[in-house]
Amino acid sequence: MAAAPVVIGVDSSTQATKAVAVDVETGEVLGTGRAPHTVSAGEGRESDPRQWGRAFDDAVRATGHADRAAAVSIGGQQHGLVVLDAAGAPLRPALLWNDVRSAPQAEALTARLGAHSWAGRAGSVPTAAFTVAKWAWLRDNEPHTAAATAAVRLPHDYLTGRLTGAGTTDRGDASGTGWWTPAGYDKDLLGLVGLDPALLPEVVPAGAAAGTVRAGAALREGVPVAAGTGDNMAAALGLGLRPGVPVLSLGTSGTVYAVTRGRPADPTGTVAGFADAGEDWLPLACTLNCTLAVDRIATLLGRERDAVEAGGTAVVLPFLDGERTPNLPNASGLFHGLRHDTTPGQLLQAAYDGAVHTLLVALEDVLRQGGESAGAGDELLLIGGGAQGAAWQDTVRRLSGRPVRVPQGRELVALGAAAQAAGLVTGESPYDVARRWGAADGPLLEAVPRDTEAVERIAGTLSRAAELMTYRQA
Numbered sequence: 001m002a003a004a005p006v007v008i009g010v011d012s013s014t015q016a017t018k019a020v021a022v023d024v025e026t027g028e029v030l031g032t033g034r035a036p037h038t039v040s041a042g043e044g045r046e047s048d049p050r051q052w053g054r055a056f057d058d059a060v061r062a063t064g065h066a067d068r069a070a071a072v073s074i075g076g077q078q079h080g081l082v083v084l085d086a087a088g089a090p091l092r093p094a095l096l097w098n099d100v101r102s103a104p105q106a107e108a109l110t111a112r113l114g115a116h117s118w119a120g121r122a123g124s125v126p127t128a129a130f131t132v133a134k135w136a137w138l139r140d141n142e143p144h145t146a147a148a149t150a151a152v153r154l155p156h157d158y159l160t161g162r163l164t165g166a167g168t169t170d171r172g173d174a175s176g177t178g179w180w181t182p183a184g185y186d187k188d189l190l191g192l193v194g195l196d197p198a199l200l201p202e203v204v205p206a207g208a209a210a211g212t213v214r215a216g217a218a219l220r221e222g223v224p225v226a227a228g229t230g231d232n233m234a235a236a237l238g239l240g241l242r243p244g245v246p247v248l249s250l251g252t253s254g255t256v257y258a259v260t261r262g263r264p265a266d267p268t269g270t271v272a273g274f275a276d277a278g279e280d281w282l283p284l285a286c287t288l289n290c291t292l293a294v295d296r297i298a299t300l301l302g303r304e305r306d307a308v309e310a311g312g313t314a315v316v317l318p319f320l321d322g323e324r325t326p327n328l329p330n331a332s333g334l335f336h337g338l339r340h341d342t343t344p345g346q347l348l349q350a351a352y353d354g355a356v357h358t359l360l361v362a363l364e365d366v367l368r369q370g371g372e373s374a375g376a377g378d379e380l381l382l383i384g385g386g387a388q389g390a391a392w393q394d395t396v397r398r399l400s401g402r403p404v405r406v407p408q409g410r411e412l413v414a415l416g417a418a419a420q421a422a423g424l425v426t427g428e429s430p431y432d433v434a435r436r437w438g439a440a441d442g443p444l445l446e447a448v449p450r451d452t453e454a455v456e457r458i459a460g461t462l463s464r465a466a467e468l469m470t471y472r473q474a
């Protein structure tokens with residue numbers, strides 16, 4: 001009997017590349033691979049796309065199935081600006097989604113067109129994360145590099161192009177640029193930042209192939225390459241997410257989102273109106289400070305990450321990298337409400353609370369934006385590396401008051417990409433493939449009463465700290 005086809009899905013995220021080799025029939029993960037990335041520290045956040053390429057090759061080979069994969073697809077961290085020369089080589093390191101140096105450009109762009117116009121046209125009001133603000137930053141700060149740019153790509157576009165030799169993207173990741181609309185690239189928005197549309201990749205329709213693997217890659221020549229997408233869109237796909245079901249993802253970024261049939265357009269800028277990797281939408285709110293920030297505070301306190309203690313009056317706003325939700329790019333971390341009897345474990349718990357609180361507040365807006373209704377008691381899917389941590393799980397339950405399901409599927413971004421690849425092999429829709437694989441199934445943690453006292457304490461500190469949170473400490 002012939003062996004079932006195997007596909008490879010890849011997650012090129014901020015900290016690492018993760019690859020999975022998956023049995024197309026059963027969804028069983030047959031092999032995994034991982035290779036780290038380097039992210040610059042200091043004022044900006046940059047990574048070398050060539051390192052992503054090497055990490056891709058290493059992670060894919062480490063699955064042990066590179067030589068028999070029937071198709072491949074790549075999900076990648078959203079928004080990052082990759083600029084290439086005419087030969088396809090990066091002109092400089094990529095400016096990443098969490099690089100807040102582009103905050104003044106985002107502010108100026110918003111002021112020029114107005115938040116309502118941005119939300120109506122691009123689906124989102126640009127923050128520092130959006131590619132449009134990064135391109136504007138590059139033009140302002142490195143005009144020679146901007147002038148020498150022959151192609152503008154997102155991280156997953158760059159890696160897909162490295163495999164196929166073609167310039168392609170998909171609607172999901174393109175919707176995080178700030179210059180994409182359902183009708184195509186918006187020439188007026190591109191005009192605002194002086195970007196020639198000829199430098200942009202072709203948007204491959206959902207379910208279609210971006211091309212085939214060319215000679216010399218880590219996979220066999222001629223293997224079909226799916227469109228790929230942004231990492232959040234890929235995770236939604238990996239879950240086979242149904243409209244209106246809320247997801248909270250705890251990784252380098254914290255995100256909350258839902259698939260919706262209606263197109264979101266939030267003029268407050270809290271919710272980004274992304275497209276999903278199918279034909280629907282993915283309203284999403286994203287924080288810059290999630291697992292890395294809380295792990296850092298645990299280290300500062302000299303505690304294991306799960307060594308939390310309940311009680312006390314402390315509030316921690318863990319905005320170590322500035323913050324995006326709420327939009328406070330100049331913010332820094334804040335400890336408030338300490339007393340003589342405050343313990344290190346309570347401070348660590350307060351850091352978890354601070355990170356989760358902003359995501360849960362934004363969740364209400366996410367659901368409202370897409371016109372879907374999930375009742376306050378409806379379950380929340382908890383994913384990302386942090387979802388495996390007891391302290392994260394307990395915090396989300398206590399501050400949301402919702403039942404929380406922890407899907408059994410690991411590496412859901414890579415799995416979603418694998419579902420796209422499998423769709424090319426079987427002809428199914430990638431969402432149908434993922435539902436068949438059942439990655440969203442998993443234990444349901446019952447609801448506990450919502451800790452409204454903690455919620456009010458954090459909200460009170462956040463609103464009263466407004467001045468400190470807009471002040472940039474040198």
Ligand SMILES: Nc1ncnc2c1ncn2[C@@H]1O[C@H](COP(=O)(O)OP(=O)(O)O)[C@@H](O)[C@H]1O
Pocket residue numbers: 013014015016250251252253291292295305384385386387388389390392
């Ligand atoms: N068992 C665990 N408990 C708590 N946190 C965890 C655990 N395992 C991983 N993490 C956290 O998950 C993060 C990585 O999550 P992941 O979703 O893989 O990141 P990314 O967003 O970069 O893809 C790490 O920063 C780490 O803090």
Ligand SMILES: O=C(CO)[C@@H](O)[C@H](O)COP(=O)(O)O
Pocket residue numbers: 013014015076077078079097129176230231232251252253254255272284286
């Ligand atoms: O900017 C966003 C979403 O808008 C982030 O979610 C990035 O897509 C990075 O993701 P991770 O590295 O945390 O997976």
